[in-house]
Amino acid sequence: MVHQVRGVVARQKGAPVAVETILVPDPGPGEALVQVRSCGVCHTDLHYREGGINDEFPFLLGHEAAGVVEAVGEGVTEVEPGDYVILNWRAVCGQCRACLRGRPWYCFATHNAVQKMTLADGTALSPALGIGAFADKTLVAAGQCTKVDPAASPAAAGLLGCGVMAGIGAAINTGGVGRGDSVAVIGCGGVGDAAVAGARLAGAAKIIAVDVDDRKLEWARGFGATHTVNARTADPVETIRELTGGHGADVVIEAVGRPETYEQAFYARDLAGTVVLVGVPTPEMKIELPLLEVFGRGGALKSSWYGDCLPSRDFPMLIDLYLQGRLDLDGFVSETIALDGVEAAFDKMHRGEVLRSVVLL
CATH class of the missing domain: 3.90.180.10 (Medium-chain alcohol dehydrogenases, catalytic domain)
Incomplete structure (x- = not known):
C-alpha cells in the first residue's frame, strides 16, 4: 500500500x-x-x-x-x-x-x-x-x-x-562538564541555549553565555546562564577570564561555527581546558592558530557531532528529566x-x- x-x-x-x-x-x-x-x-x-x-x-x-x-x-x-x-x-x-x-x-x-x-x-x-x-x-x-x-x-x-540534543550532548557527553566547573557558551541560539541547559544539568557552578543579541542572552539566562556577555560591547575572551579568576573557563562550547568565534573559544579556556565545536561551519572556512599555543595550553580541542549522543540511552533519560520539571x-x-x-x-x-x-x- x-x-x-x-x-x-x-x-x-x-x-x-x-x-x-x-x-x-x-x-x-x-x-x-x-x-x-x-x-x-x-x-x-x-x-x-x-x-x-x-x-x-x-x-x-x-x-x-x-x-x-x-x-x-x-x-x-x-x-x-x-x-x-x-x-x-x-x-x-x-x-x-x-x-x-x-x-x-x-x-x-x-x-x-x-x-x-x-x-x-x-x-x-x-x-x-x-x-x-x-x-x-x-x-x-x-x-x-x-x-x-x-x-x-x-x-x-x-x-x-537534533538541535537540543546536540547542545545538551556537547556539554555533557563531549565536553564532560562536571560539578563545580566553569563553562562558557559562545552563540545562544537553540543549540547554544541547549548547551547552557546541559551545563546546568551537569552541575556547572558558573555558566557564561556570549552572544551579540541581548534578547538571546536573556533566553540563555532562562536556561541557566549565571552571567552574560554581549560581544558587541565587551571583549568576550577578557570578560570570560575576568569572570573566572583570570584563568578562563574549564569548558568553552562554540555554538556558532565561525573561525573568529572558535578562536575566541580557544583563548577563553583555562590551561588544560576543553574547547567543544558544535556550531556547523561552511566548507570554505579555515582556522589558523599558533601551534605553540595549541601545545602550551594542553587540554583538548573537540568537535561534537549530534552531541555524541546515543539516542537509546539519552532520549528516554532526557524525557524523564523533562517530565520531572528538571529540563x-x-x-x-x-x-x-x-x-x-x-x-x-x-x-x-x-x-x-x-x-x-x-x-x-
Missing part, C-alpha cells in the same frame, strides 16, 4: 519550499512507518534548501520529530505499532569498528530506510538527514525510532531529535505552526526571532 500525504519539499537551491503531495510506501524489512506529530524547524533544513549539504534535490525536509509508529516491516523488534517515538539520525549499526569497540555514538555506518518516498509523479525524494518529517507520515529505518514516555509533549520531545524543553518552543508555515519560519530564524518554530500535525 502507498500512502498519499502532504510534505514540505525543496525542489531547487534557494527556491521557496512548498507543501506538496508525496507518496510513502508501507515499511519493508527493517523499516517503520511513523505518523508525525511534530517537527521542529532547524537550521539544517535551511542548509538543505540552500544546497549547503548536497545537491540531491528534491528534498523532503524536516528531521526534529516525534510521532507514533503506525506499522513496521519484517524483522523489526525495536518498536511496534502504537509506540510513541522520537526520530533520530543515528541508527547505529552495531557492527562497525566504533560499535564493536563499545563507542556506538561514533557509529560509522548509521542506516536509513531503503525504500524511497516520492513525489506524485514518481520522482524520488531525498529525506533530510534520512528522516523527512515535515510530512503527515514518513518512512525511516526502525533503528531511527527511539521509544519514550508518551506523556511528553510532541512539540518539546521532537526537539531532542525545560518547552522553553525552546517559540511558536507552533502548520506545514505551510515552514518558509516563514525560515525567515524568522534568519532574523533571530525564534529559538524553534515547531510544526504540529
Whole structure:
C-alpha cells in the first residue's frame, strides 16, 4: 500500500519550499512507518534548501520529530505499532569498528530506510538527514525510532531529535562538564541555549553565555546562564577570564561555527581546558592558530557531532528529566505552526526571532 500525504519539499537551491503531495510506501524489512506529530524547524533544513549539504534535490525536509509508529516491516523488534517515538539520525549499526569497540555514538555506518518516498509523479525524494518529517507520515529505518514516555509533549520531545540534543550532548557527553566547573557558551541560539541547559544539568557552578543579541542572552539566562556577555560591547575572551579568576573557563562550547568565534573559544579556556565545536561551519572556512599555543595550553580541542549522543540511552533519560520539571524543553518552543508555515519560519530564524518554530500535525 502507498500512502498519499502532504510534505514540505525543496525542489531547487534557494527556491521557496512548498507543501506538496508525496507518496510513502508501507515499511519493508527493517523499516517503520511513523505518523508525525511534530517537527521542529532547524537550521539544517535551511542548509538543505540552500544546497549547503548536497545537491540531491528534491528534498523532503524536516528531521526534529516525534510521532507514533503506525506499522513496521519484517524483522523489526525495536518498536511496534502504537509506540510513541522520537526520530533520530543515528541508527547505529552495531557492527562497525566504533560499535564493536563499545563507542556506538561514533557509529560509522548509521542506516536509513531503503525504500524511497516520492513525489506524485514518481520522482524520488531525498529525506533530510534520512528522516523527512515535515510530512503527515514518513518512512525511516526502525533503528531511527527511539521509544519514550508518551506523556511528553510532541512539540518539546521532537526537539531532542537534533538541535537540543546536540547542545545538551556537547556539554555533557563531549565536553564532560562536571560539578563545580566553569563553562562558557559562545552563540545562544537553540543549540547554544541547549548547551547552557546541559551545563546546568551537569552541575556547572558558573555558566557564561556570549552572544551579540541581548534578547538571546536573556533566553540563555532562562536556561541557566549565571552571567552574560554581549560581544558587541565587551571583549568576550577578557570578560570570560575576568569572570573566572583570570584563568578562563574549564569548558568553552562554540555554538556558532565561525573561525573568529572558535578562536575566541580557544583563548577563553583555562590551561588544560576543553574547547567543544558544535556550531556547523561552511566548507570554505579555515582556522589558523599558533601551534605553540595549541601545545602550551594542553587540554583538548573537540568537535561534537549530534552531541555524541546515543539516542537509546539519552532520549528516554532526557524525557524523564523533562517530565520531572528538571529540563525545560518547552522553553525552546517559540511558536507552533502548520506545514505551510515552514518558509516563514525560515525567515524568522534568519532574523533571530525564534529559538524553534515547531510544526504540529
